[in-house]
Amino acid sequence: xxxxxxxxxxxxxxxxxxxxxxxxxxxxxxxxxxxxxxxxxxxxxxxxxxxxxxxxxxxxxxxxxxxxxxxxxxxxxxxxxxxxxxxxxxxxxxxxxxxxxxxxxxxxxxxxxxxxxxxxxxxxxxxxxxxxxxxxxxxxxxxxxxxxxxxxxxxxxxxxxxxxxxxxxxxxxxxx
Amino acid sequence: xxxxxxxxxxxxxxxxxxxxxxxxxxxxxxxxxxxxxxxxxxxxxxxxxxxxxxxxxxxxxxxxxxxxxxxxxxxxxxxxxxxxxxxxxxxxxxxxxxxxxxxxxxxxxxxxxxxxxxxxxxxxxxxxxxxxxxxxxxxxxxxxxxxxxxxxxxxxxxxxxxxxxxxxxxxxxxxxxxxxxxxxxxxxxxxxxx
Numbered sequence: 302x303x304x305x306x307x308x309x310x311x312x313x314x315x316x317x318x319x320x321x322x323x324x325x326x327x328x329x330x331x332x333x334x335x336x337x338x339x340x341x342x343x344x345x346x347x348x349x350x351x352x353x354x355x356x357x358x359x360x361x362x363x364x365x366x367x368x369x370x371x372x373x374x375x376x377x378x379x380x381x382x383x384x385x386x387x388x389x390x391x392x393x394x395x396x397x398x399x400x401x402x403x404x405x406x407x408x409x410x411x412x413x414x415x416x417x418x419x420x421x422x423x424x425x426x427x428x429x430x431x432x433x434x435x436x437x438x439x440x441x442x443x444x445x446x447x448x449x450x451x452x453x454x455x456x457x458x459x460x461x462x463x464x465x466x467x468x469x470x471x472x473x474x475x476x477x
Numbered sequence: 478x479x480x481x482x483x484x485x486x487x488x489x490x491x492x493x494x495x496x497x498x499x500x501x502x503x504x505x506x507x508x509x510x511x512x513x514x515x516x517x518x519x520x521x522x523x524x525x526x527x528x529x530x531x532x533x534x535x536x537x538x539x540x541x542x543x544x545x546x547x548x549x550x551x552x553x554x555x556x557x558x559x560x561x562x563x564x565x566x567x568x569x570x571x572x573x574x575x576x577x578x579x580x581x582x583x584x585x586x587x588x589x590x591x592x593x594x595x596x597x598x599x600x601x602x603x604x605x606x607x608x609x610x611x612x613x614x615x616x617x618x619x620x621x622x623x624x625x626x627x628x629x630x631x632x633x634x635x636x637x638x639x640x641x642x643x644x645x646x647x648x649x650x651x652x653x654x655x656x657x658x659x660x661x662x663x664x665x666x667x668x669x670x671x
Contacts, residue, residue, distance in 0.1 A: 354559030365535025
């Protein structure tokens with residue numbers, strides 16, 4: 302078994318799963334863990350990719366997509382979850398589907414202590430606003446978890462966040 | 478100081494809307510639109526302050542063939558100022574943002590907003606790459622906006638300066654699932670519920 306660092310396969314399968322779920326708008330504040338997925342989305346002329354200045358913009362955007370009969374997904378890292386809190390009142394009150402994919406920081410071998418507060422508070426913050434939280438801590442579980450989350454969001458009209466564990470992505474390397 | 482009256486402004490801008498869809502920001506824009514131009518194709522926000530322009534963008538992306546108008550207040554727009562950059566980067570041709578700018582937080586005791594202190598929202602929108610962005614102060618300028626609102630290529634931005642006046646609450650429906658289903662059925666037909 303090779304120990305060489307290679308690009309993980311799951312972002313490509315995750316991209317296929319999102320397309321199969323009917324996603325047409327991909328909104329994001331970038332995270333390294335979402336890099337491949339963002340590249341794939343940006344390369345697809347059939348998708349509208351929307352780079353946001355702050356994560357809460359994505360909540361309004363995807364509510365608008367639903368009003369217009371469309372589906373989307375919101376990509377962010379855990380530090381952006383707190384930015385979304387009051388905006389979540391919109392999908393919460395209107396029972397609008399919401400699918401968020403959150404790559405986690407501040408939990409598994411984190412080097413930057415400034416990431417820990419929001420990372421540790423992420424599940425409780427989302428749940429406090431009524432968002433259903435699913436977790437994938439192993440790379441091989443990510444795609445099936447997102448597929449299940451998309452069903453719950455779009456078929457049952459719920460707000461769903463899939464937290465992609467730092468364990469699955471690997472801690473960001475700061476030291477050489 | 479502008480003498481334009483906000484409810485008359487809203488009525489004029491919406492009287493020939495045709496098939497356009499409308500999103501209103503919380504507070505007076507929601508009350509105004511409900512009072513003078515209620516329609517199933519109106520989606521009234523009662524919260525999520527700062528989100529109105531982005532709801533408009535998501536809708537414009539999903540319905541590229543429809544004109545989407547966002548009617549909101551200066552305080553609401555200021556809370557989502559970054560969304561002007563996001564919209565400027567996207568350049569949706571079918572999206573128009575109209576800020577009814579009384580330079581006040583009308584819901585909370587008429588405190589002055591940033592626009593009372595010289596911040597010019599249209600200049601921000603222009604700097605963000607909007608196809609057109611104007612500040613409207615007179616009846617003639619409002620007439621010009623009425624003509625361009627549904628015809629000019631977007632993204633279009635206008636801040637309409639209106640006279641300060643007491644908030645006139647006109648209670649639009651505030652049940653979220655009702656507003657959402659009403660809107661989607663009007664736009665998408667029976668397939669909205671599948």
